[in-house]
Amino acid sequence: MHIHTAGAAVSVGHAVFEQFNAWLGQQNFSKVFFLVDEHTHECCLPSLLAALSHLETYEVLEVEAGEESKSPEVLVNLYYALTELEADRHALLVNVGGGVVTDLGGFLAATYKRGISFVHFPSSLLAMVDASVGGKTGIDLGPYKNQVGAFAEPLGVYVYPDFLETLAAKHVRAGFAEMLKHGFIADRAYLDVLAKEYTRGTPPSVSHIERSIEIKAEIVAQDFREGGDRKKLNFGHSFGHAFEGVYLAAGNAILHGEAVAIGMLAELYLSKKKLHLPEEQFKQGCTIVENIFGRTDLSVDAEKVFALLKNDKKNEAGKLRFVLLPELGRAQVDVEVSEEEAMDALHFLMHTKPA
Amino acid sequence: MHIHTAGAAVSVGHAVFEQFNAWLGQQNFSKVFFLVDEHTHECCLPSLLAALSHLETYEVLEVEAGEESKSPEVLVNLYYALTELEADRHALLVNVGGGVVTDLGGFLAATYKRGISFVHFPSSLLAMVDASVGGKTGIDLGPYKNQVGAFAEPLGVYVYPDFLETLAAKHVRAGFAEMLKHGFIADRAYLDVLAKEYTRGTPPSVSHIERSIEIKAEIVAQDFREGGDRKKLNFGHSFGHAFEGVYLAAGNAILHGEAVAIGMLAELYLSKKKLHLPEEQFKQGCTIVENIFGRTDLSVDAEKVFALLKNDKKNEAGKLRFVLLPELGRAQVDVEVSEEEAMDALHFLMHTKPA
Numbered sequence: 241m242h243i244h245t246a247g248a249a250v251s252v253g254h255a256v257f258e259q260f261n262a263w264l265g266q267q268n269f270s271k272v273f274f275l276v277d278e279h280t281h282e283c284c285l286p287s288l289l290a291a292l293s294h295l296e297t298y299e300v301l302e303v304e305a306g307e308e309s310k311s312p313e314v315l316v317n318l319y320y321a322l323t324e325l326e327a328d329r330h331a332l333l334v335n336v337g338g339g340v341v342t343d344l345g346g347f348l349a350a351t352y353k354r355g356i357s358f359v360h361f362p363s364s365l366l367a368m369v370d371a372s373v374g375g376k377t378g379i380d381l382g383p384y385k386n387q388v389g390a391f392a393e394p395l396g397v398y399v400y401p402d403f404l405e406t407l408a409a410k411h412v413r414a415g416f417a418e419m420l421k422h423g424f425i426a427d428r429a430y431l432d433v434l435a436k437e438y439t440r441g442t443p444p445s446v447s448h449i450e451r452s453i454e455i456k457a458e459i460v461a462q463d464f465r466e467g468g469d470r471k472k473l474n475f476g477h478s479f480g481h482a483f484e485g486v487y488l489a490a491g492n493a494i495l496h497g498e499a500v501a502i503g504m505l506a507e508l509y510l511s512k513k514k515l516h517l518p519e520e521q522f523k524q525g526c527t528i529v530e531n532i533f534g535r536t537d538l539s540v541d542a543e544k545v546f547a548l549l550k551n552d553k554k555n556e557a558g559k560l561r562f563v564l565l566p567e568l569g570r571a572q573v574d575v576e577v578s579e580e581e582a583m584d585a586l587h588f589l590m591h592t593k594p595a
Numbered sequence: 596m597h598i599h600t601a602g603a604a605v606s607v608g609h610a611v612f613e614q615f616n617a618w619l620g621q622q623n624f625s626k627v628f629f630l631v632d633e634h635t636h637e638c639c640l641p642s643l644l645a646a647l648s649h650l651e652t653y654e655v656l657e658v659e660a661g662e663e664s665k666s667p668e669v670l671v672n673l674y675y676a677l678t679e680l681e682a683d684r685h686a687l688l689v690n691v692g693g694g695v696v697t698d699l700g701g702f703l704a705a706t707y708k709r710g711i712s713f714v715h716f717p718s719s720l721l722a723m724v725d726a727s728v729g730g731k732t733g734i735d736l737g738p739y740k741n742q743v744g745a746f747a748e749p750l751g752v753y754v755y756p757d758f759l760e761t762l763a764a765k766h767v768r769a770g771f772a773e774m775l776k777h778g779f780i781a782d783r784a785y786l787d788v789l790a791k792e793y794t795r796g797t798p799p800s801v802s803h804i805e806r807s808i809e810i811k812a813e814i815v816a817q818d819f820r821e822g823g824d825r826k827k828l829n830f831g832h833s834f835g836h837a838f839e840g841v842y843l844a845a846g847n848a849i850l851h852g853e854a855v856a857i858g859m860l861a862e863l864y865l866s867k868k869k870l871h872l873p874e875e876q877f878k879q880g881c882t883i884v885e886n887i888f889g890r891t892d893l894s895v896d897a898e899k900v901f902a903l904l905k906n907d908k909k910n911e912a913g914k915l916r917f918v919l920l921p922e923l924g925r926a927q928v929d930v931e932v933s934e935e936e937a938m939d940a941l942h943f944l945m946h947t948k949p950a
Contacts, residue, residue, distance in 0.1 A: 291795050312671045319667075319736050319743055329908055351706070353908050354733060354744040357822075378709060388674055389709040390745060465710075553684055553708050 248394045250373060250457065257291035257377025260359070263396065265294035269332040269357070272298040273322065275345040277305035280337045280363045283406040284457035288336065290359060298379070299325050303344065305337075307322055307484075307493055310344050310379045312388070318348050320551050332357045335394075338364035338411070339371030339496060343386070346377030350392035359396045363403040365415025365444070366497050369422070369452040372397045373472075374460040383485035384551055391465060399453070403444045412443050414497025416532055417476070421504065422455040424525065425472045430455075435528040471554055471573040475563040476504035490535050501533040507586040511564040513584070517576065523567045532581040538589050545586060546579065602705065603749045605728060605812065607805050611753040612646035615714070618751065620649035624712070625685040627653040628677065629755040630700040632660035635692045635718050638761040641714060643691065654680050658699065660692075662839075662848055665699050665734045668742070673703050687712045690749075693719035693766070694726030694851060698741070701732030705747035714751045720770025720799070721852050724777070724807035727752045729815040729828075738840035739906055752809070759798045767798050768850025771887055772831070774799065776859065777810040779880065780827045783924025784876055785810075790883040826928040830918040831859035834940070837903035841895050856888040861940040866919040868939070869930055876923045893944050899940060 251259055264272075276285050281302050289295070300467060303309040322331070333356060335345030342360045349358035362372040374393060378389020404412060423431025430451055438444060456473065463470040480496070480503025487494045508525045511517035517525075530536070554561045554574070560582055564575045586590055606614050619627075621848060627650060631640050631924045636657050644650070652918060656676055658664040677686070690700030692908065704713035715727040718876060733744020779785025785806055811828065818825040835851070835858025842849045863880045866872035872880075887889070910916050915937055919930045 312667065312674075316667045316736075323739055323742060323906065326906070328910055347706075351743050351745055353742060354731065354746055360826060367641060376709065381671075384678055387678060387708060388706050390706055391709055551678065551681070556682055 241286040248373075248375070248397050250397040250399060250453055252399040252401070252446060252453065254400070254402065256361075256400050258286055260361075260396070260398050261292050261294050264292065267332070268330070268418070270328050270330040271325075272296075272332045273325070273327060274298060274300045275333060275337070275341055275348070276300060276302050277309070277316075279305050279342065279406070283334050284361070284363050284403055288400075289460060292520075296315060305340070307340055307380065307488060307496070308478055310340050311387060312379060312381070315348060315379055318344075319352060322348075322352055327352065327356065329353050329356055334359055334361065336361045336363060337360065337367070339367045342367050342372045343376070343378055343389075346375075346392055346394065347379055349391055349394075350377055350390045355392070357395050358392075359394045359398065361398050361400065361403075362405060362569055363580050364410050365404060365449075366418055367415075368399045368401075368404075368449055369415060370418040370456065372399075373453055373456050374470075376573045379489075383489040383548060385481040385485055386553075387551075399449065401443075401446050401449065407443075410498075412496065414501075416444070417497035417500040417504070419448065419452045420528060420532070421473070421475055421500065422452045424565060424568060425475050425503065425563070425571035426455050426459070426565075426569065427451075431528065431568060435531070439531050445538070468573065472571040474554060475565070475571055476500045476507055478549060478552050478554065478562050479503035479506040479545075479559075481552065482545045483538075483540065485548045486544045486549065486578065489544070498533065502536050502538060502589060503518060503528050504529055506589050507562060507564060509585045509588045510562055510577060511566070512580065513581060514562075514577060515564050515566040515572060517565050517567060525565075525568055536589055540590075542583065542586055546582070549582060602819075603728075603730070603752050604659045605752040605754065605808055607754040607756070607808065609757065610753070611716075611755050612643055615716075615751070615753050616649050619647065622687070624686070624687040625683050627651075627689060628680070628682060629653060629655045629689045629691055630673075630696055630703070631655060631657050632664070632693075632696055633657060633690050634761070635696065636662050639691050639716070639718050639758055643755075658696070659803055660695070662695055662735065662843060662851070665695050665708060667734060667736070670699065670703060670734055674707060675700075677707050682707065682711065684708050684711055687714070689714055689716065691716045692722070693716060693717065694722045697722050697727045698732055698744075699734060701730075701749065702734055702744055705732055705745045710747070712750050713747075714749045714753065714755050716755065716758075719762060720759060720804075721773055722770075723754045723756075723759075723804055724770060725811065726771040726810050727754075728808055729825075730819065735843075738844040738903060740836040740840055741908075742906075753803065756798075756801050757803065762798075765850065765853075768887060769850040769856075771799070772834035772855040772859070774803065775809045775883060776828070776830055776855065777807045779838050779859065779863050779923060780830050780918070780926035781810050781814070781924065782806075783922075785921060786883065790886070794886050819882075823928065827918055827926040830920070830926055831855045831862055831906050833904060833915075833917050834861040834900075835857035836907065837900045838893075838895065840903045841899045844899070847905060853888065856884050857891050857893060857944065858886055860891060860942050862917060862919060865917055865930075865932060865936065865942045866921070868936060869917075869932060870919050870921040870927060872920050872922060880920075880923055891944055894944075897938065897941055897945075903935070904937060919925045930943070
């Protein structure tokens with residue numbers, strides 16, 4: 241199946257290696273570079289390479305798995321590596337990995353010699369349904385997630401569902417956070433199906449992966465540079481990024497999807513307070529998240545969370561802004577929230593105060 | 596005067612401070628940041644600030660003058676500075692400086708939080724007629740000039756000719772290299788006027804600054820991402836960047852314009868060899884360059900020059916490609932040159948072999 245987004249075409253299915261190989265045969269790249277981490281180097285790259293009869297010379301660049309690789313230091317090392325391997329402007333970068341590899345590799349390609357071509361082979365559920373679609377690329381700056389980046393579209397995104405079998409269960413579960421988010425912001429019926437079918441975090445079906453990509457692609461097509469409705473995709477991410485940054489800075493990194501899951505609980509709480517999300521839907525929403533991610537056990541320094549919340553890219557003129565839900569399946573962007581209200585949401589999560 | 600390019604409008608003249616101030620009054624930026632070096636901080640920023648009645652809060656970021664500031668380390672420090680000063684996506688960055696500040700500041704703005712707005716106030720002749728026009732931004736990677744960057748247009752370019760009075764004579768002269776280049780590649784009559792009027796490197800008239808910006812803007816408008824004719828603007832730059840990189844790595848930096856001047860001599864030589872540039876025009880061209888820049892006294896390690904030449908962004912599939920002139924005032928892109936021919940040109944420059 242092909243899903244056409246504003247920019248890149250997304251292909252999903254068991255035939256994507258052959259599709260990429262056929263496309264490669266029609267192109268004229270000077271050299272092909274693969275960016276991987278140690279896991280995808282071992283578990284994904286061999287099967288992909290085996291299918292690429294049109295591939296002549298190539299090089300492999302490996303980074304360490306984990307969010308810590310989305311750093312300026314790793315990026316600069318990769319610039320030097322491409323330079324030493326004589327990558328010219330007609331080179332192709334193939335990113336094979338999760339969101340870290342696709343975000344980092346996308347930004348690397350977007351800025352090396354002012355931009356070379358790139359494609360993504362997302363290997364994690366999160367990268368398949370979220371990170372590899374929509375043209376956002378970037379790196380972190382210490383605890384500040386995606387603080388540096390660019391909007392840049394790959395020439396193609398190839399989603400090979402069998403890669404999910406290489407993932408640990410917690411990584412599959414983390415990807416579910418973004419799929420649930422798609423239901424929360426845009427499709428109540430889809431949310432209910434996900435809630436019913438995946439209480440145990442088993443890998444999702446190809447058709448549900450496609451539905452999530454479709455929802456994301458539709459939103460991105462309307463607003464590529466995030467002037468308006470694209471912000472909906474940040475539901476759960478204002479708090480989520482802040483939690484992720486605080487845990488990362490403490491040397492105790494949690495997965496992006498895990499952070500987003502907790503962030504969605506906080507933002508469901510704010511939705512009730514600010515947009516009158518009905519109590520029943522609020523409870524349903526929390527139950528859906530907790531059935532997959534378990535009961536939240538949050539132990540963070542509230543001050544540090546707030547420092548990062550204030551840096552959120554959606555804020556404007558010093559005011560906190562959130563994406564909140566007036567009802568499950570519908571989102572409203574740019575809802576101003578006071579620091580006190582945000583603190584209430586944090587207390588709700590920390591069970592230090594009744595909801 | 597306004598010159599409309601593919602993207603940014605370029606304003607030239609004594610009224611540009613007032614024009615910018617009026618524009619600023621119509622905008623709604625969350626905060627304004629000025630990027631300067633120690634010279635423009637002292638010599639240019641005060642007069643600009645004095646004219647900006649619509650400016651409310653602002654911050655000043657200072658980098659050291661010189662090509663060494665176009666580095667990943669300085670860039671990352673600036674990302675942190677913007678973060679700590681709570682720059683959000685609605686901030687404006689005003690770059691006040693020469694090509695180093697406009698290239699660095701442009702890339703900083705293009706990638707901080709995936710892009711904030713920026714404008715340029717070029718303070719050097721080179722930045723006025725070249726670096727600030729056309730949307731190329733970037734930093735160096737060690738000796739590799741502009742190895743990392745992005746195409747990103749400022750919202751405006753404001754050329755205030757009086758800034759030239761703050762420049763040392765050698766910096767004015769360096770800027771002439773790019774003006775001569777505009778004549779060499781696109782306008783023989785303009786080249787002759789420049790050759791006649793500016794043998795001593797006095798600051799050029801406003802009308803000649805405008806003519807150079809026009810030539811550049813016309814070429815860029817046809818080919819923003821440098822797929823074809825925009826490469827003409829690289830005349831003198833294949834060798835020029837290599838010389839610049841070698842001197843920079845040796846801790847003996849020369850000005851970009853000085854390097855380009857020498858590069859144009861080498862590429863005039865190659866133009867004679869490869870495109871039959873008539874001997875008389877070859878000599879005229881060399882005389883024009885040498886009247887302003889003096890006789891070349893090049894002492895470089897040829898091996899190191901070649902290592903950098905091979906990395907030139909215009910090369911493809913391992914072959915050297917140059918912009919050469921079939922006649923003065925007309926350029927041809929993508930001329931393949933063998934390493935032996937390039938070595939000949941280098942020997943010509945080093946006076947180690949007759950031309």
